[in-house]
Amino acid sequence: MKNVLFGMLFLYTTLVFGHGxxxxxxxxxxxxxxxxxxxxxxxxxxxxxxxxxxxxAKETIISYSKLGYYSEKIGAxxxxxxxxxxxxxxxxxxxxKEDKTIAxxxxxxxxxxxxxxxxxxSLTYYFKSLEIQKKIFGENxxxxxxxYNNIAGVYRKQEKYNEALDNYTKAxxxxxxxxxxxxxxxALSHSNIGLVYLKQKKYQxxxxxxxxxxxxxxxxxxxxxxxxxxxxRNIEHVxxxxxxx
Numbered sequence: 491m492k493n494v495l496f497g498m499l500f501l502y503t504t505l506v507f508g509h510g511x512x513x514x515x516x517x518x519x520x521x522x523x524x525x526x527x528x529x530x531x532x533x534x535x536x537x538x539x540x541x542x543x544x545x546x547a548k549e550t551i552i553s554y555s556k557l558g559y560y561s562e563k564i565g566a567x568x569x570x571x572x573x574x575x576x577x578x579x580x581x582x583x584x585x586x587k588e589d590k591t592i593a594x595x596x597x598x599x600x601x602x603x604x605x606x607x608x609x610x611x612s613l614t615y616y617f618k619s620l621e622i623q624k625k626i627f628g629e630n631x632x633x634x635x636x637x638y639n640n641i642a643g644v645y646r647k648q649e650k651y652n653e654a655l656d657n658y659t660k661a662x663x664x665x666x667x668x669x670x671x672x673x674x675x676x677a678l679s680h681s682n683i684g685l686v687y688l689k690q691k692k693y694q695x696x697x698x699x700x701x702x703x704x705x706x707x708x709x710x711x712x713x714x715x716x717x718x719x720x721x722x723r724n725i726e727h728v729x730x731x732x733x734x735x
Contacts, residue, residue, distance in 0.1 A: 510535050510549070516556065525563040532556050546583045554580065555595065562602060571602045590633075593622035597637055600644075609644050616641045635664035635675070642682065651686050658682045674717075677706035681721060684728075693732045700725045 512535035519527035536553040543549045554577035561570035578595045585592065600615035620637045627634070642657035662679035669675060684699030700721055707718040 510538055512538065513553070513556075516560075520560070525560045528560045529557060529564075532560060546580055548584070551577050551580050551584070551591070555598075558598060558602075562605070567602050567606050571599065571606070574599050574602060588622045588625075590622070590626055593619045593626070593633075596622070597640065600640060604640070604644050604647070609648050612644050613641060616644070630664045630667050632664065632668045635661040635668070638664070639679070639682070646682075646686060646689075649689070651690050654686050655683060658686065672706055672709055674706070674710055677703045677710070677717075677721075680706070681724070685724070688724075688728055688731070691731075693728050696728045697725065700728065 512531040516528040516531035516535065519525070519531060532553055536550065536557065539547060539549040539553050554573050558570045558573035558577060561567070561573060574595060578592065578599070581592050581595060596615045596619035600612045600619060603609070603612035603615060616637055620634060620641070623631055623634045623637065638657045638661040642654045642661065645651070645654040645657065658679060662676065662683065665673065665675050665679055680699045681703040684696045684703065687693070687696035687699060704718065704721045704725065707715065707721055711717055
C-alpha cells in the first residue's frame with residue numbers, strides 16, 4: 491500500500507505529450523528506470539524548447555516540470571525544487587490567473603519540501619494547491635482528496651495526530667463521494683486513519699479501520715496480494731499491542 495501512497499502523493503505535472511526527440515528519449519529512459527538518462531535528455535530538450543518556442547512556452551514548462559520529477563526520483567531534492575520553481579515562474583507568466591497546472595506544481599513543491607523535512611514550507615504549498623483546486627472545482631474534487639492526504643502525511647510526520655486524522659478523514663469523505671465505497675484509495679484512507687489511531691494508542695479504533703481496509707483489499711486484490719498481507723500484519727501488530735497493554 492505504501493507504493494500506492496507515493497504514487498498518489500506526487501502529482502507530477504500538467505501537460506503530457508511528446509514535443510521533441512529528446513523528450514521521447516527521456517520517456518524511454520524513464521520506462522527503463524534510468525532517471526539520470528532521462529535528466530540528460532530532458533536538459534537537451536529544454537535547450538531546444540527555449541530556442542524554438544521561447545522562455546514562456548508550454549513546452550518549456552513541461553521540460554522544467556519533467557526535470558523536477560526525474561530529479562526527485564533520484565533523490566536530488568534541491569534540484570527538483572529548483573526546476574519546479576522554474577516551471578512555476580513560467581506558468582505564472584503564461585497564465586493570467588492561477589489554474590490547475592499551477593495547483594499541480596504547488597503540490598509538487600509541497601512534496602519535495604516534505605522529503606527535505608521542511609514541513610512548514612511543505613504545508614504552505616499544499617494549502618496553496620488546495621485553495622486553487624477548491625476555487626476551480628469546488629470542495630469535493632477528487633484531486634483535493636490527494637492533497638488532503640498529502641497534508642495529513644506531513645502532520646503525521648510531525649506527530650500532530652489530530653490534525654493528521656482531520657485531513658485523512660476529509661480525503662476519505664471526498665473519495666467515498668467521488669469513487670464509491672470499494673476503491674483501493676478508500677482502503678488506503680482507512681489504513682492511514684488506522685495507523686494514526688495506532689500511534690495514539692487507540693487500538694480498537696485502529697482495528698476497526700484496518701478491518702475495513704482488509705475487506706476492501708480482499709475484494710479488489712484477493713487474500714494473497716502483498717497489500718492484503720501487509721494489512722493482515724498491521725492487524726496482528728495492533729492485536730499484540732493490545733495484549734501488551
